[in-house]
Amino acid sequence: MSETSPKLRAELEGIPTYKPGRPAAAGGAVAYKLSSNENPYPPLPGVMEAATAAASSFNRYPDLACTDLMNELSDRFGVPLEHLATGTGSVGVTQQLVQATSGPGDEVIYAWRSFEAYPIIAQISGAKSVQVPLTAGAVHDLDAMADAITDRTRLIIVCNPNNPTGTAVRRAELERFLDRVPSDVVVALDEAYYEFIRDPEVPNGIELYRDRPNVCVLRTFSKAYGLAGLRVGFAVAHEPVAAALRKTAVPFGVSRIAQDAAIASLRAEDELFGRVGTLVCERNRVVEGLRAQGWTLPDTQANFVWLPLGERAAAFAQACETAGVMVRPFPGEGVRVTIGETEANDVVLKVADAFLKES
Numbered sequence: 001m002s003e004t005s006p007k008l009r010a011e012l013e014g015i016p017t018y019k020p021g022r023p024a025a026a027g028g029a030v031a032y033k034l035s036s037n038e039n040p041y042p043p044l045p046g047v048m049e050a051a052t053a054a055a056s057s058f059n060r061y062p063d064l065a066c067t068d069l070m071n072e073l074s075d076r077f078g079v080p081l082e083h084l085a086t087g088t089g090s091v092g093v094t095q096q097l098v099q100a101t102s103g104p105g106d107e108v109i110y111a112w113r114s115f116e117a118y119p120i121i122a123q124i125s126g127a128k129s130v131q132v133p134l135t136a137g138a139v140h141d142l143d144a145m146a147d148a149i150t151d152r153t154r155l156i157i158v159c160n161p162n163n164p165t166g167t168a169v170r171r172a173e174l175e176r177f178l179d180r181v182p183s184d185v186v187v188a189l190d191e192a193y194y195e196f197i198r199d200p201e202v203p204n205g206i207e208l209y210r211d212r213p214n215v216c217v218l219r220t221f222s223k224a225y226g227l228a229g230l231r232v233g234f235a236v237a238h239e240p241v242a243a244a245l246r247k248t249a250v251p252f253g254v255s256r257i258a259q260d261a262a263i264a265s266l267r268a269e270d271e272l273f274g275r276v277g278t279l280v281c282e283r284n285r286v287v288e289g290l291r292a293q294g295w296t297l298p299d300t301q302a303n304f305v306w307l308p309l310g311e312r313a314a315a316f317a318q319a320c321e322t323a324g325v326m327v328r329p330f331p332g333e334g335v336r337v338t339i340g341e342t343e344a345n346d347v348v349l350k351v352a353d354a355f356l357k358e359s
């Protein structure tokens, strides 16, 4: 038997592994997970019932085309069915989009630091990541991103609001940027946290896409709608982009449980958005509390805050963990803290106050 190892694609070498937010410690002190930008609320009763009912038929494959969900999305967002595609979370849809647009020799532009799945997905497809640093204020530098376009650019991702900094780009600057992008380069507006935006100047990508055939809006049921564990997201884009996303989807990737829960969630938006409103109030309370303590942090439009702690990021995360709260450190850069239950946010404020006084 020869000892040569199986041939795998060279592109896979050195791919950073996706680091999920660490779970809350089991047992012991009260522990909260503020490390994955999840919704802290349990499923709404109606959504739970829809998911449970769908579970009774999981011996069957789900509807490949997600017909009922697509119809619901089409009505809810006022977009034609042909302009929709679904996937296993918006990470799944992002992967479909990169596969549909970019291969070896192509370039994918996105801001950095931004969502950590982007470099992984780009590298798997063999495309080159072109990372454009955020501004000093931790905001997308759209001028620099436009300057980075070459004739090899196939896709530009704008994460709005940006994970992990929470900062958002506004309508005028985004439109100016879109005007500079060649019409054959796809621009993905990753709006995973759209529902948490309160700045009226931050645009709804679904309005921007309508007269821009190269714009693709990515949305998810994982955050505001609270279905992170069910894996369902969607894209809104003109054809042929949406059609390409349907082609590159994993067949039957979105389970029937996820499809039915997503439909029930859309029908329960009043209650869900009430919860989002509560989280936004908590966010404001946390931001104001931190600033009153003397912290400097960027404005956030998402369900998390960013503490640009630099070298002290790991120490702060450790202090939070000791106090029973898991947060998400980016060593050497900062810490992202999800807005969660009031009690969890209180612990963060307490730790932050002590941390600042000690340092």
Ligand SMILES: Cc1ncc(COP(=O)(O)O)c(C=O)c1O
Residues within 6 Å of the ligand: 036, 037, 088, 089, 090, 091, 092, 115, 159, 162, 163, 190, 192, 219, 220, 221, 222, 228, 231, 232, 233
């Ligand atoms: C910016 C951004 N996009 C997309 C996602 C993916 O969410 P999901 O795949 O659960 O829909 C996340 C999740 O953390 C995110 O932060």
